[in-house]
Amino acid sequence: MENSSPASNRCSYEDYEATADWLRSKTAQRPKVAIICGSGLGGLAELLHNKVVFPYKDIPLFPQTTVMGHQGQLVFGTLEGQQCVCMQGRFHTYEGYDLKQVTYPVRVFSLLGVKTLILTNASGGLNSSYKVGDIMLIKDQINLPGLVGNNPLCGPNEDRFGERFLCMSDAYDPDLIALAQQTAEEQGIEEFMQKGVYCMVSGPTYESVTEGRALRTLGADTVGMSTALEVVVARHCGLRVLGFSLITNMVVTEYDSKQRANHAEVLETTRMRTQVLEGLVTKIVAKIRREVVPLLWSSGKTSRPLSPNRTTQSDYGTHFGLRRDVVPLLWSYRKTSRPLAPNRTTQSDYGTHFGLRRDVVPLLWSYRKTSRPLAPNRTIQSD
Numbered sequence: 001m002e003n004s005s006p007a008s009n010r011c012s013y014e015d016y017e018a019t020a021d022w023l024r025s026k027t028a029q030r031p032k033v034a035i036i037c038g039s040g041l042g043g044l045a046e047l048l049h050n051k052v053v054f055p056y057k058d059i060p061l062f063p064q065t066t067v068m069g070h071q072g073q074l075v076f077g078t079l080e081g082q083q084c085v086c087m088q089g090r091f092h093t094y095e096g097y098d099l100k101q102v103t104y105p106v107r108v109f110s111l112l113g114v115k116t117l118i119l120t121n122a123s124g125g126l127n128s129s130y131k132v133g134d135i136m137l138i139k140d141q142i143n144l145p146g147l148v149g150n151n152p153l154c155g156p157n158e159d160r161f162g163e164r165f166l167c168m169s170d171a172y173d174p175d176l177i178a179l180a181q182q183t184a185e186e187q188g189i190e191e192f193m194q195k196g197v198y199c200m201v202s203g204p205t206y207e208s209v210t211e212g213r214a215l216r217t218l219g220a221d222t223v224g225m226s227t228a229l230e231v232v233v234a235r236h237c238g239l240r241v242l243g244f245s246l247i248t249n250m251v252v253t254e255y256d257s258k259q260r261a262n263h264a265e266v267l268e269t270t271r272m273r274t275q276v277l278e279g280l281v282t283k284i285v286a287k288i289r290r291e292v293v294p295l296l297w298s299s300g301k302t303s304r305p306l307s308p309n310r311t312t313q314s315d316y317g318t319h320f321g322l323r324r325d326v327v328p329l330l331w332s333y334r335k336t337s338r339p340l341a342p343n344r345t346t347q348s349d350y351g352t353h354f355g356l357r358r359d360v361v362p363l364l365w366s367y368r369k370t371s372r373p374l375a376p377n378r379t380i381q382s383d
């Protein structure tokens with residue numbers, strides 16, 4: 001099969017499947033986490049164990065990177081025991097790629113079974129309290145190209161990935177943000193951690209003084225040339241998203257400033273912080289693994305009927321037939337102390353049924369063994 005990237009209107013579901021099938025045929029690894037590395041930040045992929053590396057030029061229908069600091073290969077491997085796939089280099093619209101090509105890998109990841117997408121990028125700081133070398137946890141984004149019609153979801157909707165109208169107010173997963181903040185504290189790096197809003201522009205020009213000022217007025221804390229489109233597509237296929245923006249330079253917002261943005265400075269700053277960011281992402285991936293593993297391992301011990309009025313922690317495990325060590329985890333996912341309602345059968349009802357937080361529901365749902373409706377007297381695991 002050809003490895004040249006398809007034109008946008010030929011990015012069909014079958015194209016994504018063909019690329020995913022090819023990758024599946026070349027490696028037995030089945031990653032749950034994908035990481036897209038920004039400019040100069042590809043070193044993260046070097047930390048993976050049992051690496052299987054695919055240069056983009058060998059992957060059917062994959063675009064090629066043309067930017068310095070973007071190596072251009074897909075690396076499968078394990079990080080802290082978690083199977084991951086890492087993009088050493090991403091695609092940008094300023095390279096001449098269209099919106100579907102830029103976001104092509106994200107849909108392939110989704111077909112490969114990825115559930116969580118972690119993105120990094122290099123950006124210019126707009127918030128005057130930020131410093132070069134700070135790492136901003138992205139809490140929200142301004143998809144500037146998208147706001148004026150350049151949204152990768154424009155065109156016929158592909159229902160097999162997601163629904164036509166997508167909510168973006170919860171794009172960056174609050175629980176992953178909390179996990180990242182907690183991890184940064186544990187690593188002792190809070191002093192250069194920020195949390196704020198990333199704005200995507202098309203590039204390749206850096207901002208004029210007035211553009212920089214305008215973006216700040218819009219509410220952006222950093223500005224870059226990537227990420228937002230990938231996040232839109234990731235959310236459309238239901239992936240959980242976590243994003244980090246490394247402030248590599250401050251955007252010039254004074255007319256008489258002598259500072260000039262340049263890509264060499266961007267890459268130089270990434271060198272300064274790359275290890276810190278790698279350490280942070282590694283620890284977060286380990287924690288994501290711990291979130292999932294007990295749920296996978298937990299197996300039904302009883303077939304006792306659900307009794308709908310259990311609400312204490314110690315009852316919880318018996319109730320669902322879960323191993324003792326899983327109980328605190330599930331307990332922490334509870335959103336209410338309401339009694340359980342035993343007759344729910346759909347995914348959206350699943351969380352209510354077990355009194356679990358909304359973000360845990362797809363996870364539990366994806367671990368169901370059958371698509372049979374829940375019978376009210378089954379425990380979670382035996383179902």
Ligand SMILES: O=P(O)(O)O[C@@H]1C[C@H](O)[C@@H](CO)O1
Nearest residue numbers: 038039121122225226263266
């Ligand atoms: O891929 P990212 O967003 O990290 O790269 C940034 C934006 C431009 O590609 C480049 C500008 O220096 O770095």
